Amino acid sequence: MGTQLASSALDSSRFTRHHIKAVVVAGVGFLADQYDLFIINLIVPILGYVYFASNHNSIPDSQKSILVAAVNLGAIIGQFSFGLLADKFGRKKMYGTELMIIMMGTIAGSLAGGGPYLSVVFTLGFWRFIQGVGIGADYPMSATIAAEFANVRNRGVMMAAVFSMQGFGLIFGVLVALIVLPCFKSAVNENVQALDHVWRIILVVGLVPAALALYYRLTIPESPRYTSDITGDEMQALRDAKSFLREASDEGGIIVSDCTAAPTVAPVRFVHNISSFRAFFGQWKNAKLLIGTAGTWFLIDVALYGLGLNNSIILSQIGFAKGATPYDSLLKIVLGNLIISLLGNLPGYFAAAAVIDRIGRRRLQLLGFAALTIFYVVISAAYNQILRTSVALFVVIYTCAQFFVNFGPNVTTFIIPGEAFPTEWRATAHGISAGCGKIGAFIASYAFTPVTASIGVDGTIGILAACMFLGFVLTYFTIPETKGLTLDGGIQGNSMETIDVVTQRNDSRRER
Numbered sequence: 001m002g003t004q005l006a007s008s009a010l011d012s013s014r015f016t017r018h019h020i021k022a023v024v025v026a027g028v029g030f031l032a033d034q035y036d037l038f039i040i041n042l043i044v045p046i047l048g049y050v051y052f053a054s055n056h057n058s059i060p061d062s063q064k065s066i067l068v069a070a071v072n073l074g075a076i077i078g079q080f081s082f083g084l085l086a087d088k089f090g091r092k093k094m095y096g097t098e099l100m101i102i103m104m105g106t107i108a109g110s111l112a113g114g115g116p117y118l119s120v121v122f123t124l125g126f127w128r129f130i131q132g133v134g135i136g137a138d139y140p141m142s143a144t145i146a147a148e149f150a151n152v153r154n155r156g157v158m159m160a161a162v163f164s165m166q167g168f169g170l171i172f173g174v175l176v177a178l179i180v181l182p183c184f185k186s187a188v189n190e191n192v193q194a195l196d197h198v199w200r201i202i203l204v205v206g207l208v209p210a211a212l213a214l215y216y217r218l219t220i221p222e223s224p225r226y227t228s229d230i231t232g233d234e235m236q237a238l239r240d241a242k243s244f245l246r247e248a249s250d251e252g253g254i255i256v257s258d259c260t261a262a263p264t265v266a267p268v269r270f271v272h273n274i275s276s277f278r279a280f281f282g283q284w285k286n287a288k289l290l291i292g293t294a295g296t297w298f299l300i301d302v303a304l305y306g307l308g309l310n311n312s313i314i315l316s317q318i319g320f321a322k323g324a325t326p327y328d329s330l331l332k333i334v335l336g337n338l339i340i341s342l343l344g345n346l347p348g349y350f351a352a353a354a355v356i357d358r359i360g361r362r363r364l365q366l367l368g369f370a371a372l373t374i375f376y377v378v379i380s381a382a383y384n385q386i387l388r389t390s391v392a393l394f395v396v397i398y399t400c401a402q403f404f405v406n407f408g409p410n411v412t413t414f415i416i417p418g419e420a421f422p423t424e425w426r427a428t429a430h431g432i433s434a435g436c437g438k439i440g441a442f443i444a445s446y447a448f449t450p451v452t453a454s455i456g457v458d459g460t461i462g463i464l465a466a467c468m469f470l471g472f473v474l475t476y477f478t479i480p481e482t483k484g485l486t487l488d489g490g491i492q493g494n495s496m497e498t499i500d501v502v503t504q505r506n507d508s509r510r511e512r
Contacts, residue, residue: 006224006234006241007488011152013245019150022244023158025220026146027165028213029138032102034169035206036135039199040067040128042177042333046199049192049326051120057326059121065446066125072442074132075139076435082137083431087424088272091145091226096217098137103207103214105131110204136438139414140431147418147426148223149244152486156356159415164349164406170341176205177334181327188327195326220244225487229423230270270424280425289420290429292478296365297413297437299471303372304410305444306464307401311340314395344399348406360483361412361419362475368408369472375401376465383458409471413437419482426487 013019044067048058059067078098086094109127114120142162150158180201187194221243228237270276281287320336323329356364375397379386386394417430452460 006228006237007486009238009241009245010149010224011486013151015151015154016245018245019154019158021216022146022149022220023161024165025213025216026142027162027168028209029098029102029135029142030163030165031169031172032206032210033135033138034166035173036071036128036131038170038173038337039177039202039206040071041337042202042330043067043124043199045330045333046195047121047124050196050199051114053192063119063121066121067128068445069442070125070129071132071135072438072445074129074134075136076438076442078133078136079139079431079435079438081431083140083427083429083434084272086141086144086427086431087230090222090230091141091148091427092220092222094137095141095145095220096214098134098141099210099214099217101134101137102131103134103210105129105134106204106207106210110200136434139434140427143414143418143430143434144427145220145223148225148423148487152484154357155419156361156415156483157353159418160349160353160356160411163411163414164353167341167346167349170337170346172209173202173206174334174338176202180205181331181334185327189325192326195330225423229488232269272424276424277428288478289480290432292474293413293417293420293429293433294436295474296369296409296471296479297417297433298440299467299474300369300405300409300413301437301440302444302467303376303464303471304405305441305448306376306461307398307405311336314340314343314398340402343395344402344404345406348403348408349411351403351407352411356411356415357483360481361416362479362481362483364407365409365412365416365475365479366472368404368410368412369468369475371404371408372401373465373468373472375404376461376468380458380462380465383456383461409475416479416482419485419487420480423487 044059044064045057048055052059078101082094082098105127109124109131112120112123112127114123143159146159146162147155180198184194184198188198221240222236224237224241224244227240228234281290315332315336320332320339323332352364379397379401386397413433417433418426421429448460451463
């Protein structure tokens with residue numbers, strides 16, 4: 001009774017301010033993620049001016065790669081580990097920890113220094129690795145929280161809104177940079193060493209939204225679905241649902257008069273161990289689903305790097321490639337990144353959130369992969385001809401590709417793992433899928449540099465076109481439609497049978 005009542009109350013509740021608050025609190029990690037990606041594009045050239053004047057004001061490629069790789073490696077570890085920990089120990093016990101890790105890495109990184117035997121780049125790289133662990137951990141944590149507290153009708157838009165906070169992270173980064181940089185304009189023009197203050201201030205400001213959201217993450221109730229499905233405490237699940245909805249009798253239709261009554265059956269807890277993992281993912285239908293969610297995320301993150309190969313072309317053609325002074329160059333980097341994001345990136349996020357609960361996740365992912373395949377084939381086949389004929393046409397094609405990255409698989413690969421797997425393995429599967437995505441980005445960022453030097457940008461884009469086609473095929477054969485499904489499964493009439501996911505709850509529970 002408790003299981004059905006708590007879950008159905010969440011599933012059928014009206015969309016209220018409590019859901020909006022959950023989206024904002026869950027989305028802060030993604031805001032921090034994109035803020036970090038933006039400011040590193042600014043910090044790298046600043047470090048070149050401040051610490052590497054003898055190297056033509058540029059960080060050596062070997063050290064530059066440390067700053068790029070550190071956060072990605074940390075994110076992979078955070079995604080894999082925190083997904084499993086959230087399933088084993090609970091969402092509430094782990095939620096907030098990732099923000100504290102991000103904050104620690106941010107503060108320490110802003111204080112990074114160097115010496116005769118230790119470059120500031122290595123020190124900053126270490127703390128970016130720590131920061132990356134927190135950023136990566138936020139993927140399975142926030143996706144699971146958003147999915148499990150959402151109602152069925154608005155779950156897609158809630159999860160898409162959480163992920164689209166990346167767009168606001170970029171805007172926040174641009175605003176901070178546009179405020180801090182001009183404050184030091186005269187100082188920088190007199191002495192470029194003044195930029196040492198700029199990058200530290202911009203970096204540390206990134207912890208402000210994380211600090212504001214930390215209290216709410218630490219005080220959020222445990223997910224009622226986790227309480228019921230994992231700990232087996234159905235009455236506590238009902239109380240947790242009431243705690244989240246608050247104005248329950250008006251908004252969620254929860255009956256709470258008997259929520260303190262003792263359960264008639266002693267609670268039993270699902271056991272997370274190697275045996276239960278093998279029992280679930282050892283079934284081909286479940287392994288196939290994980291291969292689909294992880295594989296498609298891997299492929300779309302490869303594509304994201306491929307689009308980045310053209311950023312310098314776009315910026316140079318519109319006059320944002322290089323400035324006359326260090327200050328002018330940095331200002332153009334800030335404005336150029338804003339322009340790149342406005343070219344389809346941000347509109348794609350918002351368009352996906354607007355339609356995701358109407359057209360479905362699977363259909364949107366197929367549409368995105370198909371469109372990207374077409375655009376990549378066109379760019380690859382006529383790359384030089386398009387640039388010679390019309391830069392404006394190239395910008396249009398580029399913008400369309402940027403749009404369909406987010407109006408498609410970049411958003412849906414985040415949503416589907418949070419819905420398709422049962423509560424017992426939801427965060428674990430999401431963490432594995434997200435980790436595979438970061439592995440794709442990591443490999444692409446290093447592998448495509450020599451590949452592009454060998455076969456050119458057009459040849460590299462051709463490889464990416466093949467990746468997008470593979471993403472379409474993988475989606476078609478492995479990814480189910482999760483729109484409109486409840487998240488409950490297993491014991492009392494598995495509602496996830498529609499997507500062929502069956503839990504092993506009965507075999508894996510034991511008395512506490």
